[in-house]
Amino acid sequence: MExxxxxxxxxxxxxxxxxxxxxxxxxGDRRWDFIAKVSGLKRTGKSCRLRWVNYxxxxxxxxxxxxxxxxxxxxxxxxxxxxxxxxxxxxxxxxDNEIKNYWRTxxxxxxxxxxxxxxxxxxxxxxxxxxxxxxIxxxxxxxxxxxxxxxxxxxxxxxxxxxxxxxxxxxxxxxxxxxxxDEIWKDIELSxxxxxxxxxxYSPVWDFSPHDHSIWSVDAxxxxxxxxxxxxxxxxxxx
DNA sequence: AATTACGTCAACCGCCACCAC
DNA sequence: AGTGGTGGCGGTTGACGTAAT
Numbered sequence: 001m002e003x004x005x006x007x008x009x010x011x012x013x014x015x016x017x018x019x020x021x022x023x024x025x026x027x028g029d030r031r032w033d034f035i036a037k038v039s040g041l042k043r044t045g046k047s048c049r050l051r052w053v054n055y056x057x058x059x060x061x062x063x064x065x066x067x068x069x070x071x072x073x074x075x076x077x078x079x080x081x082x083x084x085x086x087x088x089x090x091x092x093x094x095x096d097n098e099i100k101n102y103w104r105t106x107x108x109x110x111x112x113x114x115x116x117x118x119x120x121x122x123x124x125x126x127x128x129x130x131x132x133x134x135x136i137x138x139x140x141x142x143x144x145x146x147x148x149x150x151x152x153x154x155x156x157x158x159x160x161x162x163x164x165x166x167x168x169x170x171x172x173x174x175x176x177x178x179x180x181x182d183e184i185w186k187d188i189e190l191s192x193x194x195x196x197x198x199x200x201x202y203s204p205v206w207d208f209s210p211h212d213h214s215i216w217s218v219d220a221x222x223x224x225x226x227x228x229x230x231x232x233x234x235x236x237x238x239x
Numbered sequence: 240a241a242t243t244a245c246g247t248c249a250a251c252c253g254c255c256a257c258c259a260c
Numbered sequence: 261a262g263t264g265g266t267g268g269c270g271g272t273t274g275a276c277g278t279a280a281t
Binding site for chain 1: 247
């Protein structure tokens with residue numbers, strides 16, 4: 001006899017992602033606890049939100065930071081400190097998590113280089129190898145060599161480098177288990193087109209506004225339709 | 240070819256603020 | 261005004277891929 005449902009943890013599966021996207025599209029990206037419950041996902045509302053914000057949100061720009069973005073991060077961090085979400089709001093398509101990670105890497109590199117500079121102060125060779133003084137550009141270029149997206153691909157079900165931002169999309173194309181976010185969105189569009197034609201008014205670009213709560217009022221026809229939506233064996237049904 | 244070190248990033252945790260009741 | 265629930269944020273961790281040895 002389990003008193004409470006065991007929550008899933010760890011990496012999200014493709015199916016969970018699709019499911020979450022579907023329900024966020026249906027109910028908006030505010031009521032996370034509600035979404036977590038009705039979706040049948042064994043995830044917390046927090047976890048759903050995080051997944052959405054950091055990974056599934058259609059406005060996300062993947063791939064390495066552009067020099068302009070890097071500069072912006074540095075400038076804004078100087079101004080605001082570790083207010084990652086605030087910084088993220090000024091850089092369209094980037095999440096606080098992404099910026100935080102970037103900064104962390106950047107700072108670590110810088111610290112290492114400083115340390116190296118101190119320790120090997122008499123060793124010009126070392127300086128040569130680690131200098132390229134701007135750790136900003138060095139951090140980004142070093143990561144680009146390994147291409148974050150390809151690294152991620154092995155871990156997740158799809159390539160995170162949907163826009164191909166400096167990554168290697170060709171490689172992703174060859175691996176048929178790897179899906180880009182674009183493909184996922186296409187998939188969702190297709191599934192909607194084929195089985196949810198009366199729901200087409202909601203574009204994949206999520207044209208509801210966070211401030212427009214009209215989405216909460218769901219038409220009875222639609223609810224009927226969605227109660228029989230095929231992909232998910234959830235236990236939820238509209239009242 | 241195998242092993243180790245390093246870099247990256249998704250996801251979790253804990254705290255805090257806000258809001259509805 | 262007090263309380264509980266929920267969402268948001270920042271810090272941290274762990275898994276994984278790649279580069280270096």
